[in-house]
Amino acid sequence: MALSKVCVLSLLLFSLPSVAQDDDHATMQAKFPNQYQSWASTVELKQRKDLLEENPALVILWAGAAYSKEYHSARGHAFAVADVSHTLRTGQAVPAGEQGLSASCWTCKSPDVPRLINQMGVENFSAKNFADLGTEMKNVIYCNDCHVKGSSELALPRPHAQKAMEKVNLPFDKQNSAMQDSQVCGQCHVTYYFRPERSNIVNIPWIFGNTADKIEQYYDTRRFYEWIHPISRTPLVKARHPEFEQWSRSPHAKLGVSCVSCHMGNSTDAEGNTFTNHKVISQALNNYDDVCQKCHKSKQALTSRLDHAKADIAAKARTVEQLLVKAHYEAGAAWDAGANWEMMNAAIMDIRHSQWRWDFAMSSHGLYAHNSKEAHALLDKANEQVTAARTKLAEILENLKVTKVNYPDYSTKTAAQKAIGINLEQLTKEKQKFIEQEIDKHWPAVSQVGYQN
Numbered sequence: 196m197a198l199s200k201v202c203v204l205s206l207l208l209f210s211l212p213s214v215a216q217d218d219d220h221a222t223m224q225a226k227f228p229n230q231y232q233s234w235a236s237t238v239e240l241k242q243r244k245d246l247l248e249e250n251p252a253l254v255i256l257w258a259g260a261a262y263s264k265e266y267h268s269a270r271g272h273a274f275a276v277a278d279v280s281h282t283l284r285t286g287q288a289v290p291a292g293e294q295g296l297s298a299s300c301w302t303c304k305s306p307d308v309p310r311l312i313n314q315m316g317v318e319n320f321s322a323k324n325f326a327d328l329g330t331e332m333k334n335v336i337y338c339n340d341c342h343v344k345g346s347s348e349l350a351l352p353r354p355h356a357q358k359a360m361e362k363v364n365l366p367f368d369k370q371n372s373a374m375q376d377s378q379v380c381g382q383c384h385v386t387y388y389f390r391p392e393r394s395n396i397v398n399i400p401w402i403f404g405n406t407a408d409k410i411e412q413y414y415d416t417r418r419f420y421e422w423i424h425p426i427s428r429t430p431l432v433k434a435r436h437p438e439f440e441q442w443s444r445s446p447h448a449k450l451g452v453s454c455v456s457c458h459m460g461n462s463t464d465a466e467g468n469t470f471t472n473h474k475v476i477s478q479a480l481n482n483y484d485d486v487c488q489k490c491h492k493s494k495q496a497l498t499s500r501l502d503h504a505k506a507d508i509a510a511k512a513r514t515v516e517q518l519l520v521k522a523h524y525e526a527g528a529a530w531d532a533g534a535n536w537e538m539m540n541a542a543i544m545d546i547r548h549s550q551w552r553w554d555f556a557m558s559s560h561g562l563y564a565h566n567s568k569e570a571h572a573l574l575d576k577a578n579e580q581v582t583a584a585r586t587k588l589a590e591i592l593e594n595l596k597v598t599k600v601n602y603p604d605y606s607t608k609t610a611a612q613k614a615i616g617i618n619l620e621q622l623t624k625e626k627q628k629f630i631e632q633e634i635d636k637h638w639p640a641v642s643q644v645g646y647q648n
């Protein structure tokens with residue numbers, strides 16, 4: 196190995212201190228240096244955005260749920276454990292014997308999760324508190340999250356993903372290689388919820404199918420909700436990043452173009468060996484020459500097409516968000532004026548269904564690129580549903596002789612959080628205490644990647 200490469204590797208070892216804790220790192224690095232080194236370099240993808248600041252309407256739509264406290268865009272895999280540890284969403288330690296946030300929140304951050312599930316059983320794992328298992332998370336998204344330990348063969352270690360694929364009659368070992376490539380990503384980049392009646396285990400809600408309509412049917416049939424919006428009293432469900440589902444019905448999936456084709460290109464090392472670049476990047480267009488060009492004839496045309504799709508979908512989403520904010524507050528005004536469930540039920544269900552579709556489109560990062568047709572269809576339907584809700588609410592408000600609704604100021608994140616009663620300063624102070632007393636002192640080094648002084 197060239198000397199320069201050794202230096203680069205030892206620098207990487209230094210910036211990812213977890214490496215020293217596990218012999219497996221030394222073995223994998225020696226056996227697969229190119230894959231190892233490119234995997235480790237996801238630590239370079241440190242940019243992220245405060246999405247509540249960029250779009251304060253989110254604070255209002257998620258009022259009552261932890262997402263209204265903090266929500267950042269995704270960044271490189273190396274930060275997964277540290278980001279979930281530091282976010283205000285995961286809060287702080289729970290007094291002994293009390294039930295806090297479920298350890299299921301660790302599921303898509305670390306290969307220590309399948310390890311613990313094997314040791315403890317899945318229900319015992321998810322019944323634990325998130326904070327109590329911080330000391331066990333020694334590795335961040337690593338080889339054995341996608342491979343059989345010690346080998347290059349692909350694997351699917353998470354039980355929720357294995358079960359979901361069995362449900363749709365496409366178990367991992369029956370999949371072709373393009374599907375397996377996407378499937379390893381689809382353990383985490385997929386919709387899920389925690390099953391309250393089974394100690395909060397992670398479940399993929401695909402019994403009826405995996406479109407927004409079918410998943411909604413499943414939740415509605417079970418009368419399932421994750422939280423109640425404090426203003427409108429709407430029982431809501433949070434959609435979570437259905438990249439896998441939406442890709443699976445895209446033109447690319449039909450042609451065998453997988454997540455891996457676009458997000459992990461091929462690279463060549465100094466000796467001329469090609470390998471799969473394990474620096475999983477968001478900018479798929481970086482692989483234009485190698486991948487896209489086979490089917491798309493102009494990079495410029497493709498770039499401009501992507502930009503337009505992104506802008507058009509964002510504009511539609513902003514419209515739906517404004518209407519949803521209004522609907523929540525109009526419903527709030529109706530409750531305040533004495534409305535009852537009988538009067539409100541239909542309008543509240545419209546709000547639930549609209550916000551679900553909007554979220555299914557927006558929580559899927561990159562839907563404008565993965566399946567723009569689906570994005571438009573979801574947002575058009577969400578717009579129809581929230582408009583129907585507002586028509587019903589206008590009638591209710593008229594019957595109750597309410598002539599004025601006080602809408603919140605959500606011109607900034609600060610204003611929006613104030614409107615729904617979030618004291619960010621206080622939350623930040625409490626979290627900081629937890630970070631200093633617990634994470635910094637007792638949790639493995641991967642929980643600090645990106646947060647060291």
Ligand code: HEC
Nearest residue numbers: 223227230231234336337338340341347376379455470471
């Ligand atoms: C997020 C999932 C993921 C992680 C994490 C991951 N790999 Fe891979 N790896 C893949 C995929 C997908 C392929 C491509 C399989 C194919 O289509 O041939 C691959 C291919 C490989 C190959 C086959 C040769 C090549 O370059 O295509 C090796 C060797 C390999 N990985 C080693 C590693 C090592 C070592 C680590 C940990 C440092 C690692 N992988 C982490 C998903 C992953």
Ligand code: HEC
Nearest residue numbers: 240269270271274275278303340379380383454458476477
């Ligand atoms: C074990 C769960 C897991 C697996 C497997 C996984 N991811 Fe991720 N991925 C995450 C998490 C968590 C984040 C967000 C990390 C953060 O922001 O701290 C993320 C972030 C990303 C990002 C954003 C990167 C950036 O720089 O903005 C992309 C793109 C991505 N993943 C694609 C993939 C692809 C493609 C695969 C399959 C080869 C894959 N992921 C496999 C959990 C996973």
Ligand code: HEC
Nearest residue numbers: 380384438439442447452453454457477478479560561564
């Ligand atoms: C045809 C290529 C292609 C395929 C296939 C594909 N993606 Fe993407 N993906 C993109 C492009 C292009 C973007 C937008 C990147 C940008 O705007 O810079 C994107 C964006 C993303 C993002 C958002 C990154 C961020 O930081 O906001 C994630 C996460 C992601 N893809 C994961 C996946 C997963 C998981 C799969 C498979 C289930 C997949 N992608 C399949 C091309 C693809």
Ligand code: HEC
Nearest residue numbers: 446450452457479480482486487489490564565566567568
């Ligand atoms: C095997 C052929 C093939 C490859 C390789 C391929 N594409 Fe495509 N792509 C298609 C087809 C077919 C369509 C659908 C027809 C159309 O809309 O042009 C499409 C559509 C798209 C769209 C529009 C998607 C939508 O839902 O609006 C984007 C964006 C895109 N491709 C990006 C990429 C990027 C980026 C790459 C490389 C990383 C890539 N494609 C690689 C065949 C391919």
